[in-house]
Amino acid sequence: AQGFEVDDSSLTQAVSTLRKMLKDSTKSPEFVKTVPKRGYQFIATVERSAPLSSNDQPAVAEIAENDVEPILTFATPTATEEAITETVKPEPIAKAQESKVEVEPATAPVSTPVKNTNKWLTFWLLLIAFIMPILVLTFTNPAESEFKTLAEVDGVKVQSPVNHPDLSSWLPAIEKCVLCYNTNHTGMLKPTEVIATSGQP
Structure with a gap:
């Protein structure tokens, strides 16, 4: 052996x-x-x-x-x-599985430049300032009064508001005033109509 x-x-x-x-x-x-x-x-x-099993040494x-x-x-x-x-030699340490972490780059929110903001603000303020007077005139314009024709003197209509008292008794005086006015104002200065109102409520 x-x-x-x-x-x-x-x-x-x-x-x-x-x-x-x-x-x-x-x-x-x-x-x-x-x-x-x-x-x-x-x-x-x-x-x-x-x-031991057959596989074991x-x-x-x-x-x-x-x-x-x-x-x-x-x-x-x-x-x-x-x-x-x-x-x-030290035993190699089992490496842990590396977890892939996707880190998105921090992006600051895109802010509108101050210059552009001021530009738009100025534009809207000017637009509002332009529209406001038109709206005021449109909605606050008083309704047109309705008139009735009392007489016609020397081509000039003598009218009076419908809601006023009757001015028939005043017609001679009104006609006299219209003729006197037309004598001093001829041509382009001559009126086309006269509106007479009473002094009574």
Whole structure:
């Protein structure tokens, strides 16, 4: 039967890998303890478990049925155990899934320039100032009074408002005034009509 020879570097590497897999610390070990000048000792408590399935890999060492603390001794020709410094690369930390966050650039609300605002304000004020007098004249214009013709003197109509008292008794005086006025105002100055009103309420 052929045996296997394990040198110091292979043994140290194997123990280092085992500690890494078990996440065991060299300063305060829970599974593998370094025994000076002798080798290494497995110090964890072992409990019997269910048989392994066919897919599982068998354990490196079979543990006896009685729950005794096993000692794994690896003999080395020069097993002088100085403080073996093991450089253990830290396990890569699983990267969390990067969530893509779409950040919309903050856009300030587009405000109308003050110049344009003042321009429109001035326009509306001028428009209102122009329309207001027209509206006032349109809606406040008194209704035209209705007149009745009393007489016609020298081509001039003598009229009186319908709602006034009868002025028939005043006609001679009115005709005299119209003739006198026409004598002094001829041509373009001659009136076309005269409206006579009474002084009575």
